[in-house]
């Protein structure tokens with residue numbers, strides 16, 4: 521079977537970010553055999569691939585990644601062996617997401633749609649030389665599609681139960697409050713940084729950031745660490761630090777939250793240092809014709825009506841959303857990034873059928 525043998529060939533490449541180990545070559549060759557024009561795009565040490573094939577209908581792009589996280593130990597089969605046991609395919613990336621790539625290529629082989637693929641080797645890493653750079657290249661060469669489908673594992677319990685139409689943004693902040701060290705019995709001679717940090721943090725968590733929206737949960741601020749490291753009982757320390765993470769919906773931006781954190785901090789600790797890293801902004805693809813076509817394809821093949829949600833962590837869809845509407849649909853995610861990551865071969869075939877039904881919908 522073409523689908524299974526392609527999935528196995530991809531799984532047999534040890535493509536732990538940033539390594540490729542031949543994965544793009546395997547994929548490129550199978551796409552060229554189907555009439556795709558394949559462009560290999562190397563940025564820094566990362567292999568990426570763009571492929572396209574003209575056809576009828578709107579331009580549909582499939583986006584994904586061939587890199588995987590380190591497999592860890594304790595696997596029952598070689599994590600890079602592509603072993604099938606009892607109709608289940610095992611391997612690092614079986615679910616996230618070499619299996620989905622193979623499913624899409626098999627769907628392309630059975631259809632005539634106007635298709636492209638954006639495949640990166642830098643999704644599980646820092647994502648600097650991957651999807652972001654390929655999108656810039658696509659923009660320069662007039663290859664931005666009408667709709668992009670990301671094949672990340674989205675399903676919760678059964679294939680078809682969840683489609684992602686957006687993602688929350690994520691912001692990490694590191695706060696450093698400096699004071700003046702002194703004897704705990706003579707506080708008037710010292711400046712206790714903890715007494716500045718604690719009320720600043722309390723103010724940040726006193727109010728919810730928002731109440732959520734029709735498509736997003738309320739944004740959440742979690743203080744992830746407060747560190748002083750003071751071994752003495754009679755010393756006011758010179759410094760206190762804290763870290764926090766905010767998962768935010770599309771009523772906020774990273775810049776707006778950064779300003780708000782700085783203001784909250786300035787009220788209690790004007791000398792504090794604030795370092796912020798925004799790893800992704802929130803985005804939403806408003807449900808419309810394209811997301812409806814996806815939901816229809818899913819229901820037709822699986823019999824399941826998908827829930828459209830915006831939960832979970834970030835994905836490369838956050839970059840794609842700057843260029844075109846994007847949604848995500850892939851396998852059941854339960855085993856991703858885990859020992860014995862695996863997918864039933866039947867589920868892989870069903871996913872390919874869903875992708876085929878979606879392509880056919882776009883072809884008209």
Ligand SMILES: [Zn+2]
Pocket residue numbers: 585616617643672673
């Ligand atoms: Zn992934």
